[in-house]
Amino acid sequence: MVQVTPGQSNDLPAVDGSVMHQPKAVKAEPVETMRQILIAPGVNTIIPIAVGHLNRIVTPFEDPIVQTVTGATTKVEKNVVYVATDNDTPVTMYVTPKDDESLALSLTLAPQKVPPIEANLILDEGRSAQGKSSGGLGVRRHYSGAARKWEESQPYMDSIRGIMRALALNKLPKGYSLAKLAPGDTVPACYQDGLDVDFSRSQVMLGHNFQVLVAVASNVTNQPLLVDETACTHPTLAAASVWPNNLLEPGMKTEIYIVLRVGEEQTDDSQRPSLLN
Incomplete structure (x- = not known):
């Protein structure tokens, strides 16, 4: 009969930590949904x-x-x-x-x-072929209930600032929809020496009380140019801003945001008959 005497804890040999197996942490990869x-x-x-x-x-x-x-x-x-x-x-x-x-x-x-x-x-809404809009863009039948609720839930200037902030973040203002600039649409007139404003690839965003045009402005001179945000005019202009840069080096481009008011009927001026007719 062999009697086994329980050993003490300090009788066990020390084990080097380097040989201990530790499970590797698995990094969870995020999934874009x-x-x-x-x-x-x-x-x-x-x-x-x-x-x-x-x-x-x-x-x-x-x-x-x-x-x-x-x-x-x-x-x-x-x-x-x-x-x-x-x-x-x-x-x-x-x-x-x-x-x-x-x-x-x-x-x-x-x-x-x-x-x-x-x-x-x-x-992404289409353009109606009939009629003219009071804002200079073609008539677009679109739903603007959410945009109206957002616009009218705050003061006028807060709506303008909210629109500009959303555009700068590459987002749409709440309730706004996308449309295309169509042939025959009246765009703002922009003039500043050395500045070329291109509306050929404009983005159009439709709200309820406002419409927004986004165009590209370029410095076509050989010297730095400070963009004048008042260079663009339109009968229903509400606001204009440039982003991300308003000081352009030669050949440099920036976006220009132009906010137009909607629903303002343009009155026809009295016309003088031509003596040549």
Whole structure:
């Protein structure tokens, strides 16, 4: 019979820390799930969503109405539509503003094995071929309820500052939609020695009380040029600003933001008949 006597803790040999196995920390890679999606009325837009998870669709409407016949679960919270489905059958739906059934966004949501998606819908609206707008741009039938609520929830100058701030951050002001500058539109007249203002690739943003034009200004001289923000004029001009630089080196470019008021009828001046007719 061999008797075993329990050893003391200090009887155990020391183990070098370098041979101890430590599990390596795994760095979690972030996954981009936010998507900016240009969408136009009358055009079906396909958007991937996560199957088996909750997805978030941010609409340009203040109180959207969702019409769908698929088995997906939908819930509306303010201007956001939450969508979930547990199978890979595409989810088709129409989204309209609460107060205007004539404007509808057609969506096809394609379920995939991806993380939950947040899709921010940005209206890309067309131009009406008839009529003239009081702001000098072509008539554009668009929804501006959200823009009106944002603009009129604050003082006039705060709205102007908010518009400029959003543009400088490469964002759209709340409720605004995108459009294109069309042939025949009247653009602001800009004149400053040595400054070329190009409206050929202008961005147009439509609100309720304001419209915004973004153009490119270039220094075409061989010396530095300080951009004069009052160089552009228009009958309904509300404000103008340049970003990111107002001091341009030779050949340097910057963006110029021009805010126009909407809804101001231009009165026709009395006309003198020509003696040559």
